[in-house]
Amino acid sequence: MKRLWLILLIPLLSSCWDSHNIEELSLVVGMGIDKSKKKNEIMLTEQILVPPGNSLQENQAQLKYKNVTVSAKTLHEAIRDSLLITNTVLTNHQRILLINEDVLRKIPMEAIINQSIRDNNTRRSCLVYLTKRPTREILGLADYGEIPSNVIYELKDNVKRTNKILPPLTLGNASSSLQSDGSFAIQGVEIKGKKLILEGAGVINNSKLVGVMNNEDIASLNWLNGEVKGGIIEAVHHGNPFSVEVIKRTKRKVTTELNGDHLTINVKVGYTTRLSEDWYGKENSFKKSYLKDAERVAEDKVEEDVEEIVWKLQHKYKTGVAGLYRYVENQHPKFWEKNKNKWDEIFSNADINYQVDLRIIDFGSKGGVK
Amino acid sequence: MSQADGKILSGELAAIISCSMLGVGMLTLPRTITEKINSSDGWIVLIFNGVLISLFICLLIVMLKKHQVTNYYAYMEEAFGKWLYKMVGLIVVVYFTGVASFEVLAMGEMVRFYLLEETPVEIVILTMILATVHLLTGKIKAIAKVCVFFLPLTIVIVLLIYLLSIKVIDIKNLQPVLGKGFLPVMKGMGSGTLSFFGIELFIFMFGTVKNKNKVKSGVLIGFFIPVILYVITYVLVVATLTVPEVKSVTWPTISFVQSYEVKGIFIERLELFLLITWILQFFCTHAIYYYFAAEGLTEIFNNSYTTNLIVLVPLVFFLAKIPKNTIEIFTFSDILGYIFPFILIGLPIITFIIVQLKRSRRSG
Known part of the structure; x- marks a missing residue:
């Protein structure tokens, strides 16, 4: 009788219905x-x-x-x-x-x-x-x-x-x-x-x-929507190219203002960066003003790029790819509820101010020439 | 045996209540609430609902204590008289059976969809029911042991899975808080009742708790563990999937876990663990409701408990076979949702009032 039970248990060993050999x-x-x-x-x-x-x-x-x-x-x-x-x-x-x-x-x-x-x-x-x-x-x-x-x-x-x-x-x-x-x-x-x-x-x-x-547009778009996690900003100072490497985002603030039906979006971002390459022969990164100048040049470059992509988004594609609608929705829920379906139009007519603050916090293991 | 007296401790009461609440509700809750209120404020609704129900629980406990209820069925008999009591009792039993088969059905659906595509659902359901019957021969004490064992396991695994999701959540999706004002939140108050299924059981367990003074803390702890888990789930799911997407997916919580992969530990995909722990929870919920259905029949018909366990097998099984598709399954849960407030709110209050009147007349 005990043996019989064991035989009855055999089907349980057959495992599952859905088994497949890999x-x-x-x-x-x-x-x-x-x-x-x-x-x-x-x-x-x-x-x-x-x-x-x-x-x-x-x-x-x-x-x-x-x-x-x-x-x-x-x-x-x-x-x-x-x-x-x-x-x-x-x-x-x-x-x-x-x-x-x-x-x-x-x-x-x-x-x-x-x-x-x-x-x-x-x-x-x-x-x-x-x-x-x-x-x-x-x-x-x-x-x-x-x-x-x-x-x-x-x-x-x-x-x-x-x-x-x-x-x-x-x-x-x-x-x-x-x-x-x-x-x-x-x-x-x-x-x-x-x-x-x-x-x-x-x-x-x-x-x-x-x-x-194209790739440059992607970079600018990343700057606009705050997705830059690294990479290089190349710019020119004193007639020579130099590059600044992005280290970390320190802040990003998006505020939206409504004036009737006219929308203004202000984006402020801050990054810490590193002066990673400099072709200028008389570089002196140990001087504060030198770095400040480099910062300013790089900032201008980024802002210029972003301005360009914003123009493209507003006039060429006519759509708010950068996800800025979230901020409008969050900061002006009632306005958004009313104008949800016209977002592309509103975005195309909006003023978008972009301000970047780059801080060069180090310049690698070399800082001066001669 | 030490457990022969069939009494449970307040900690076990908490575990049973938590386990009976954590069921299918958690997997669909973000959708059911968001559908109603149409914004991301569901977590406020959950907290409000939780606080309201917990206040009501305190009231009920005071009422039950005042009348020194040891057996709720006897208490109902005192209130309604012999025949009406049997009617009401049967409604309650039907409701318990309904929830039991709904849970097992939802589990079967989930298993069929995500895990075992080719295994017949009937086999999955039947296995679950038979395992339950086997467990329930040990009555409430056996359930208590299982719940005490499964609950911490579930909480740890679920929280771990949630912790690893930090990368994909975007808190912007939860804003604006109260962007549409307070009205939609008020309207949503009644939604998501499915997630609170299980709390009504404490009325029936009141008599079995050893130390009556600890009932309140037991019930409240047992109630707030799931509520906190619900709020966390809601916040994470909506923050990941966004409001419109949550409304469009069938099992939002599973979709949420499927939207990220974990690098660095040897397991990348975590939904498997969610599904496995949730099968345990489905099993607990099912077993607990099954037990109360069988217990209720025993009280009403004065027959053997074991017979009732076996009689319920085909009942639960065929009830679970009635809904033909996903929509009917959700309709099934809606119907149960209508009975739920009656069991939790209507029944105890009516019973209390009638008994109060009867007792005061007798003494006065």
Whole structure:
């Protein structure tokens, strides 16, 4: 009788219904969305990890990934169609989502990311990028056997060292922004000299792509919305170039003033910086006035850049990418409630004053020439 | 056995109340409240609701003490007379059964959606119910032990998960505070009742607590642990997802945990831990309500407790099978939300008044 119980217990050892062998799953690390040649269809490229040691020929350099491309009307249909080619797709570990510019000109971004947000497996922390070339080309770039998705994903960490990259846009952020004012910038990815680089950015307004920006614009935009975490300001003094490295933000204050329906936004930021390079032959950083002059020159440079991007935002894209609407909403809730839908117009007519205060707190291990 | 007397300590009472409150409410609460008030002031609503209910709890305890209630069903019988009491008692039992099956159903849905896609929901639900029955053969003392064990575990894990979210929260999303004035907040007062489910149980546990003088502190501690967790959850979720987004996602709290990854420790994705601890909480809530349903039947029909436990298995199971889709599940919770104020507020006050009248007439 006791033995019988043991036999009855055997089924319990069979573990769970949903078990899958890991080598039978297709782990997706990146996805790309292009326009299909067929009308009204989108083309989906999935980048799938190939576990090492699966290749038949030992000598042949083996790719660490494979790409699967399918075309369908909706994204989910495309994912399901890809099952005709590969094993069960698992998007739990998806790191990036690339979207081609042409797609965003035609189809609202909200629709494109809808499936990923709804899905139970794709995480909201997956990053979104924009591409000029077809995403298929970018994901197919065999760069010394590196996985393109991972290369792109890891580049985002450089945001602390350069200000020409936008802060990473996660799927969750994108979805939240699309739900509120629907205007933000999205980092672009390009191929240059057979290498993947982060270059340019797209401006999204009301779910559609309304324009593109270059790297300098990105830097200025970062200055405007306070996302600068590092990087260099290059300027010229005494006829020679010099560069100032950003160390840390010390303050940022945004105040908004209403005069009837006319909006004035004042942005004040402060940073500590380092004089990191100076080509001027008669440098004397040990003198206070020398540093003060350098500070002033760098400040002027930043303010000039920001002025330029503000002009572009107000007149070219006509949308408040920089997230300044939050301050209006918080400081003038009643006004915002009334004019929510006219925000782009109000922003385009607003006066935006930008003031930066850079303090050079050190000049490295050399401070003077001769 | 030392636990044969079936009495619980006030600390155990606190743990039971906390565990019965922490259920599906926490996972949907940011959405249900934000939907109603349409601004980011939900945390004020929560604090207000919490304070109001806790004041009411104090009042109830005074009332229960005054009448020296040891068994709430006997107390109801005294108030309503034999037949009416059975009717009211049955309504209460139906409500308990309803909540029990709702919790197990919500858990089944969550498990199906996030964890085990291909496992039939019926299996998940049935396993949970059977595990509950097994636990409940030990009556209230067994539940108390489980709650005392699970509650600290839950709090530690949840707070740890929340702590690691610091990077993604943006406090700007919580402003403006009271930007639309006080009116929407007042309107939202009634919302989010689902998260307060569980507090009504203390009325029925009043008789089982060993030291009557410590009941109040036990109940209040048990009540404020979840309320504080709720406020933290609300603040973090809304600060991360923004108001319009919170309104549009089904399980805001899970979406919130999914919006960040942690670098540096060997685990990057934390939603798994939230889901696992929450299954424990679902289990506790379910078990506690199941127990009170069975207990109620025993009191009303004077039959064996074990029989009732087994009779309830198919009832709870089929009740959980009625809603066909997500919308119906949320409707289910809305219906329960209508009965909840009756059990918490209406029933004890009416009972108190009638008993008070009857007793004073008898003595006078």
